[in-house]
Amino acid sequence: MGGTITVNYAMGEEILRRADGYAAEADRHCGTLRARDLPYTGWVEYASRLTDGELAEIKALAEVIRRKCTVFAVIGIGGSYLGAKAAADFIDGGRGSKREKDAPRLVFAGFNLSGSYHERLIEEIRDEEICICHISKSGGTAEPSIAFLALKRLLTEKYGEAEAGRRIYAVTDAENGVLRAEVREKGYKSLVIPADVGGRYSVLTPVGLLPMAVAGIDIGQVIEGAKASSAPALMRAAKRLACVRRSIQEEGKTVEVIGAFEPFAAAFTDWILQLYGESEGKDGKGMLPVGVGLSRDLHSLGQFFQEGNQVFCETLIDIANPPGDIVVGADGGFYAGKRMSSLNAAVRAGMIEAHRSVGVPIVTVGVTDASAHCFGMSVCFFEMVCAVTGLLMGVNPFDQPGVEAYKKEMMRVLRRES
């Protein structure tokens, strides 16, 4: 195991020089974070403080679930599911969770209110052995609450109420909220979301670790990778990237296009979108984080990137040693004998050259491989980049006051109609 993260910058000297000016402030913010001198910084070095006993408790619960089911339905929205989905897709290119033929399959629900989606999902899993897990700090958010009701009904119809109760799990606040109250009343098995960790920073707590372990991912390795992220070289790299992102904003860039050249990293990109968007998008500030899949989107948005309105910068995630490959056959003409991964690297180099030539600032975050170790390391790396960038921008990277607005309006609409 091992692996590391390296960052490369393809952009004007002026942006990098201006970033230097933020270095001392970034050091200070990083120190404050590592001392956990701010609320909701429980995620900082959480991995280092996780005890063997706590890790064993998660693994033991996962083992119980693994013996019971062929499908594990994770019910959550935003930070309650994006991290687990990112891990399941990313680690070993999705095989981390499929190494054993009989590992339960993860499915996700409750991140929308589509009746079509949930009707189809229920139809698809109805004949499987099912366990479900509601992941929510409060239990009160509309989308997952309603999906939870639908899936509980499926379990009750299928197994009867008593056995259904033994197939329902919860990850929620230790004390408060309607989900904790239901856990107490019904006796579901549950794990705790630490009070000092916000949703989008919670993937390496039971929120993400339980689904990962159920899917057969080595969560010990994920945690080892997370610990390794506090090495001085990685901390320096994270602070530097935060300073550069802060500096890019001063160029007037209002969009950060983020993407990888491997489809298995798409959900990891989605996780970063929430992390950055919810942490930095406030007080009228921030760059709108936009996800792309590459090279796919060079054939859809590529025209815009090359010659359209230059309002954006790019962050590319490069997995140096992807977990699968194909060699082009002898009938491949110019491509004969080449590995697809090396052609993919040439596409990346070509894109960077082409976009740099028209002035797009480009950051490449290189990750050694798609191991559980590198996943844990990358999560902590981006969390630190995000928190430091937010503090450099003068916003609170740990709250999300604007998320409530549509919920309030939604409830107003429903009450009017009732």
Place this chain on the structure above:
Amino acid sequence: MGGTITVNYAMGEEILRRADGYAAEADRHCGTLRARDLPYTGWVEYASRLTDGELAEIKALAEVIRRKCTVFAVIGIGGSYLGAKAAADFIDGGRGSKREKDAPRLVFAGFNLSGSYHERLIEEIRDEEICICHISKSGGTAEPSIAFLALKRLLTEKYGEAEAGRRIYAVTDAENGVLRAEVREKGYKSLVIPADVGGRYSVLTPVGLLPMAVAGIDIGQVIEGAKASSAPALMRAAKRLACVRRSIQEEGKTVEVIGAFEPFAAAFTDWILQLYGESEGKDGKGMLPVGVGLSRDLHSLGQFFQEGNQVFCETLIDIANPPGDIVVGADGGFYAGKRMSSLNAAVRAGMIEAHRSVGVPIVTVGVTDASAHCFGMSVCFFEMVCAVTGLLMGVNPFDQPGVEAYKKEMMRVLRRES
């Protein structure tokens, strides 16, 4: 059958008034388009000019393929696959292509150079009965060419060269390009991409119609819907939306967030992203089109939308009668007895209220249902909106000169390394 499209605007009066000023020019552009007085406007009313014989030819080829395979691998990138994927996912919420239990499953390849992706895909389909279809005007684009090599090898190993050749299909230019040359040499069955239709406007030509028909979609209904889009009321609505989008750009908005409240419409959103991005993103102009899934992304990007940098407008796609639903059970408290689709509508209304209150201009495009008919109608509607908007902006909505830049740089990198 039937159905229609209605557009609603939630934005400042000033934007709508300014849009009025573009109405006469939009009329003129629409007239020019319908007279096909510009190059690459073969897509305009293509459906009306498609003969019964041409439609029958596509259906007949699809029937041959359907009898031969359980998996139909569509190899293409950008406009060569986005439309077919949009249709397969959208129509009847994905059931349009799954109505019969034994309809071949569509899989897509060649839209990236990920060795992991293609290795996994081949592993997954290896034991199926396979036909493949390479869709490309030239046949020279790197991503699909290389995937085509890999899948041809799979077929040859599995069936021998002669039978492999009978399982390979092509949709390409009538005369030119390396794929047409290979078709001639090897005798693959093929269909023609009309010379006067660009990739992103080609979904209702054989490019999209063949995969749809193989998947079991009623392409006659798709074409009927396309024809219905030229009704005066719909033409007026398309021109009006183009004028409003042009006007919104003058507000300094640089991003258009586009999304639906149904996951089955996600690929349709992706198709719009290419259509808008490649048509309008040139000469330093255009709004970057950004796809979202709702309400999912209100719990990731929602904070940014509510309180972040207000550089964007929103286009919401609302399917009035989605093809599936769930009723919340009696244990659902406040939600008990409500249909999930009505709760979803309340979320949409809540989002519009919340975002309008902070000044986001919001367009809602309402589509009656997810039928094949409404799909065909919606495709033509958005194509007309896009082309008229581009002409109002003073760009050519039918070229894509910038897409070549990264390909040239990629080939330079590969030659240097060889």
